[in-house]
Amino acid sequence: MIGVGLIGGSLARALRVAGVVDEVIGCGRSAANLEKAAELGVIDRFTHDPAEAVRGADMVFIAVPLGAMEQTFSAIKDYLGDATVVTDGGSVKGSVVVDARAAFGKVPTRLVPGHPIAGTERSGVDASFPELYQNRRVILTPLPETDSDALDRVTRMWQSCGAQVTSMGVAHHDEILAATSHLPHMLAFGLVDALVRMRKNDEIFRYAAGGFRDFTRIASSNPVMWRDICIANREALGEMLRGFSDEMAVLAETIRRADGDHLLEIFQRAKKARDRYVDGLGAVSKTDLE
Numbered sequence: 001m002i003g004v005g006l007i008g009g010s011l012a013r014a015l016r017v018a019g020v021v022d023e024v025i026g027c028g029r030s031a032a033n034l035e036k037a038a039e040l041g042v043i044d045r046f047t048h049d050p051a052e053a054v055r056g057a058d059m060v061f062i063a064v065p066l067g068a069m070e071q072t073f074s075a076i077k078d079y080l081g082d083a084t085v086v087t088d089g090g091s092v093k094g095s096v097v098v099d100a101r102a103a104f105g106k107v108p109t110r111l112v113p114g115h116p117i118a119g120t121e122r123s124g125v126d127a128s129f130p131e132l133y134q135n136r137r138v139i140l141t142p143l144p145e146t147d148s149d150a151l152d153r154v155t156r157m158w159q160s161c162g163a164q165v166t167s168m169g170v171a172h173h174d175e176i177l178a179a180t181s182h183l184p185h186m187l188a189f190g191l192v193d194a195l196v197r198m199r200k201n202d203e204i205f206r207y208a209a210g211g212f213r214d215f216t217r218i219a220s221s222n223p224v225m226w227r228d229i230c231i232a233n234r235e236a237l238g239e240m241l242r243g244f245s246d247e248m249a250v251l252a253e254t255i256r257r258a259d260g261d262h263l264l265e266i267f268q269r270a271k272k273a274r275d276r277y278v279d280g281l282g283a284v285s286k287t288d289l290e
C-alpha cells in the first residue's frame with residue numbers, strides 16, 4: 001500500500017474486514033501517518049522505501065497524489081515480481097498511463113489503472129474507514145495489453161470491498177470525471193476563494209447558511225491532491241470549465257433581462273435531473289429532461 005491515506009487506508013481496512021489479505025505493508029514519507037496506521041491496525045508494518053514495500057508482494061496499490069505517481073513507478077520498477085499485480089486509485093487515468101510509460105518504458109501488462117468513485121473531503125489515515133467502497137463504483141481503465149488475469153484479480157479485490165466494478169477507456173474516464181467530479185470541485189474552491197477575497201467577507205461568512213455549507217463542503221478537500229488532478233486532467237477540465245462559463249453567461253444574461261420564464265425552465269430542468277439522481281434512478285439522459 002503506497003500512500004496510506006483516505007483511499008489507501010480505506011482499501012486496507014476493507015480488505016482486512018473481508019479477510020482476503022495476509023499482510024499489509026504501508027509505505028509513505030511521514031513516520032507519524034504510518035505509525036498511526038500501524039497503531040490503528042490498518043497496516044501490519046511499514047517502510048519509507050517503495051522498493052522494500054513491494055518486494056514479494058502479490059498486489060501493489062498506489063494511492064499517492066497524481067504528482068507523485070511517476071516517481072513511485074520509477075522507485076518500484078526493478079523490484080516487482082513477475083506475478084505481482086500493480087494498480088492505483090488516482091483520480092485521472094491518462095496521466096497515470098503516461099507516467100507508467102515514462103517510468104517503465106512501456107505500460108506493464110500487469111498494471112491495471114483504476115479509480116474508486118468514493119471519497120470524502122478529509123485526508124490521511126485518520127480519515128479512512130472500511131465501508132468507504134460499499135456499493136460505490138470503481139472504474140478500471142485497462143489497456144489492450146493489460147493481462148486478463150491481473151484485471152480479474154483487481155476486479156475481485158474491489159468486489160470483496162463491496163464495490164461495483166466497471167471498465168471504460170482512459171480518455172472516456174477522464175472526460176466523464178472532468179464533468180462529474182473535477183468541475184464541481186472547481187466551483188466549490190472558486191466560489192469560496194472569490195468570497196474570501198471580497199470586501200466584507202466576514203459578514204458574508206457569518207450569514208452563510210446550510211446551502212452554502214452543503215455546496216462548499218468539497219472546498220475542504222486536500223489542496224495538493226486537487227492541484228495535481230487539475231494539472232493531470234487540464235485538457236478535459238479546461239473544456240468543461242469553458243462550456244460551464246458559457247452557461248453561466250447565459251444565466252447572468254437571463255437574470256439581467258428578468259426573463260422569468262427562461263429562469264423557471266432552467267431551474268425546473270435542473271431540479272428534475274437532481275431529484276432523479278438523488279432517487280438513485282441512475283443516469284439522466286438529455287431526452288429524460290426534455
Ligand SMILES: NC(=O)c1ccc[n+]([C@@H]2O[C@H](COP(=O)([O-])OP(=O)(O)OC[C@H]3O[C@@H](n4cnc5c(N)ncnc54)[C@H](OP(=O)(O)O)[C@@H]3O)[C@@H](O)[C@H]2O)c1
Pocket residue numbers: 002003004005006007008027028029030031033063064065066068089090091092115116117118119120121122123124125222225229
Ligand atoms: N480523496 C478522494 O476523494 C479521492 C477519491 C478517489 C481517488 N483519489 C485519489 O487517491 C489518491 C490518494 O488520495 P487520498 O485522498 O487518499 O489522499 P491522502 O489521504 O492525502 O493520502 C495520500 C497518501 O500519500 C502519501 N504521499 C503523498 N505524497 C507522497 C509521495 N510523494 N510519495 C509517497 N507517498 C506520498 C501521503 O503520506 P505522506 O505525506 O506521509 O507521504 C498520504 O498518506 C490520489 O491520487 C487521489 O487522486 C482520491
